[in-house]
Amino acid sequence: MRPSLLRRLDTFARQVTPFALTVVLVLCNVVPLRIPGLEAVAPSLPLISVFYWSLYRPDLMPAAAVIAIGLLQDTVSGAIIGISAAIFILVHAAVCAQRRFFLGKPFVIVWLGFALIAVAAFCLGWMLTSMIVATLIEVPALLARTAVTIGCFPAVAWLLLRCQVALLRSV
Amino acid sequence: MPNALKTIAQWITYGMLLIAAGAAVLANKADTALIERVRVQVIGAVAPILELMASPAAGVSGAVDSVRDWLRLADDNARLRSEVARLAEWRAVAERLEAENADLRALLNYVPEPEARFVAARVIADSGGAFAQSLLLNAGSQHGIAKGHVVMTGEGLVGRVIGVAPRASRALLITDLNSRVPVTVGVHGVRAILAGDNTDLPKLVHVEPGATIVRGDRVVTSALTGAFPPGLPVGMVAETERLDASVRPLFDRSRLDFVRVVDLGLAPALAGAMKPSVANSGGGTSTPPSPSPSASGARLVGSE
Numbered sequence: 001m002r003p004s005l006l007r008r009l010d011t012f013a014r015q016v017t018p019f020a021l022t023v024v025l026v027l028c029n030v031v032p033l034r035i036p037g038l039e040a041v042a043p044s045l046p047l048i049s050v051f052y053w054s055l056y057r058p059d060l061m062p063a064a065a066v067i068a069i070g071l072l073q074d075t076v077s078g079a080i081i082g083i084s085a086a087i088f089i090l091v092h093a094a095v096c097a098q099r100r101f102f103l104g105k106p107f108v109i110v111w112l113g114f115a116l117i118a119v120a121a122f123c124l125g126w127m128l129t130s131m132i133v134a135t136l137i138e139v140p141a142l143l144a145r146t147a148v149t150i151g152c153f154p155a156v157a158w159l160l161l162r163c164q165v166a167l168l169r170s171v
Numbered sequence: 172m173p174n175a176l177k178t179i180a181q182w183i184t185y186g187m188l189l190i191a192a193g194a195a196v197l198a199n200k201a202d203t204a205l206i207e208r209v210r211v212q213v214i215g216a217v218a219p220i221l222e223l224m225a226s227p228a229a230g231v232s233g234a235v236d237s238v239r240d241w242l243r244l245a246d247d248n249a250r251l252r253s254e255v256a257r258l259a260e261w262r263a264v265a266e267r268l269e270a271e272n273a274d275l276r277a278l279l280n281y282v283p284e285p286e287a288r289f290v291a292a293r294v295i296a297d298s299g300g301a302f303a304q305s306l307l308l309n310a311g312s313q314h315g316i317a318k319g320h321v322v323m324t325g326e327g328l329v330g331r332v333i334g335v336a337p338r339a340s341r342a343l344l345i346t347d348l349n350s351r352v353p354v355t356v357g358v359h360g361v362r363a364i365l366a367g368d369n370t371d372l373p374k375l376v377h378v379e380p381g382a383t384i385v386r387g388d389r390v391v392t393s394a395l396t397g398a399f400p401p402g403l404p405v406g407m408v409a410e411t412e413r414l415d416a417s418v419r420p421l422f423d424r425s426r427l428d429f430v431r432v433v434d435l436g437l438a439p440a441l442a443g444a445m446k447p448s449v450a451n452s453g454g455g456t457s458t459p460p461s462p463s464p465s466a467s468g469a470r471l472v473g474s475e
Contacts, residue, residue, distance in 0.1 A: 075214070082193065082198045
C-alpha cells in the first residue's frame with residue numbers, strides 16, 4: 001500500500017500547485033521591494049494567476065479556491081474584505097464561459113483577452129471601492145497599475161506555463 | 172442534459188460565492204472591529220512567511236540602493252558637507268534653546284509629558300495600492316504594541332497601528348483614504364485635518380477659515396483629538412491650489428524598512444476623550460469630556 005499512498009500524496013501535492021502558487025503570488029505582491037515608485041504601480045500578480053489557471057486548468061482552480069485567494073488578497077493588502085474575492089470570482093466565471101474561444105488561439109489573442117478582463121476588473125474594483133468608501137478613488141495610479149499588470153502578463157504566464165509543464169503534465 | 176445541469180450548478184455556485192463576497196463587503200461596514208480581528212488573525216498566520224520572503228527582498232532592495240548610492244556619490248558628498256555646516260549652526264541654536272527651555276520649565280512648574288516608549292519593527296509587507304495603504308510590521312502585542320500607537324521613522328509620522336496580532340501588527344499610513352490626522356500648519360499654527368486619499372500627497376481639509384497656507388509650510392500633528400501628541404513632524408505643504416493644499420509626507424515610502432512604533436502614553440487619554448464624544452453625538456445631555464491628563468496637562472497647569 002505504501003507506494004500507492006505516496007503516489008496519492010504526490011498527486012495531491014501536484015493538484016494544489018495552482019492554488020499554492022497563487023497564494024505565493026498574493027504574498028509576493030505585498031513584500032516590500034523598496035524600489036522607488038514601484039509601490040504605486042505594482043502589478044496584480046494574483047489576477048494574472050487566477051486568469052491563467054481558470055483558462056488552462058479550471059479543474060485545479062475551482063471557484064471556491066478563487067474566493068479563498070480573493071479573501072486572502074483583501075486581508076493581507078488591507079483593502080475592503082470581499083472586493084477582490086468578488087472580482088476574482090467574476091474573472092473566473094468570465095474565463096470559464098469563454099474558455100472554448102481562447103483555447104488553441106495564438107498567445108496574442110489570450111493576452112488581449114486578459115487585457116480586456118484586467119481593465120474590467122480594475123474598473124469594477126474602482127467602482128465598488130469608491131462606492132463603499134463614498135469617495136472617488138484617484139484614477140491615474142489605477143490606470144498605471146492596470147497597464148503594468150497587462151504588461152507583466154506574458155512574463156508571469158510564461159513562468160506559470162513552466163510550472164504547469166514541469167509539474168502538472170501527468171495530473 | 173447532464174451538461175446543462177452541470178452548467179446550471181456552476182452558475183448557482185458562482186451566485187452563492189458572489190453573495191458570500193458581498194456579505195463580507197457589508198461586514199466591513201457593519202462590524203469594523205470584527206473584520207479587524209479576523210484580519211489580524213490571518214496576518215498573524217502569514218506574518219512568518221512574509222518575514223521569510225521579505226529577507227531576500229531586502230537583499231534586492233539593498234542592491235538597488237547601493238547602485239543608486241554609487242550613482243549619486245559626488246552629489247551626496249557635496250550636499251552632506253553643506254548640511255553638516257548648516258546643522259552645526261543649528262546645534263548651537265538647539266543647545267541654547269534647550270537650556271532656555273529647561274529654565275522656563277523650572278519657572279513654570281511644567282509637568283513633563285509622559286515618557287515615550289518605542290519598539291523598532293521591520294516592515295514585512297507594504298500594500299501600496301490604489302485601494303488601501305497599510306503596512307504590516309513584524310512586532311505585535313507580545314512586544315508591547317497596541318492599537319493606537321504611533322508609527323514613525325526618524326524623519327516623521329508614518330501612520331498609526333490599527334490592528335495587533337501577538338507577533339505582527341497592521342499600521343494605517345497617513346496616505347490611506349481612511350486616515351485623518353489633526354495637524355497644525357506653518358509658523359502660525361493654522362489648524363487643519365490631514366486627510367489621506369490613497370495618493371502620495373494627502374490633502375489638508377477643514378482648514379481654519381481665513382488662514383493662509385503657502386508652499387513649503389511645515390505640517391506637524393496637533394493634540395486636538397488626543398490621538399496624537401502635538402508637534403510630531405508630518406510633512407511639508409507641497410502644492411496649494413486656491414482652497415486645497417496637499418502635503419508631502421517626510422518619510423520615503425521606498426525606504427520604509429524599519430519603523431519605530433511609539434507608545435506615547437496616550438491610550439488612557441484617548442479612551443477618556445473618545446467616550447464623551449460618542450455620548451455627545453447620541454443625545455443632548457451628557458457629561459462634559461473628562462480632561463485627558465497627558466494631552467492637556469500643560470494647559471491645565473498653566474491656567475491654574
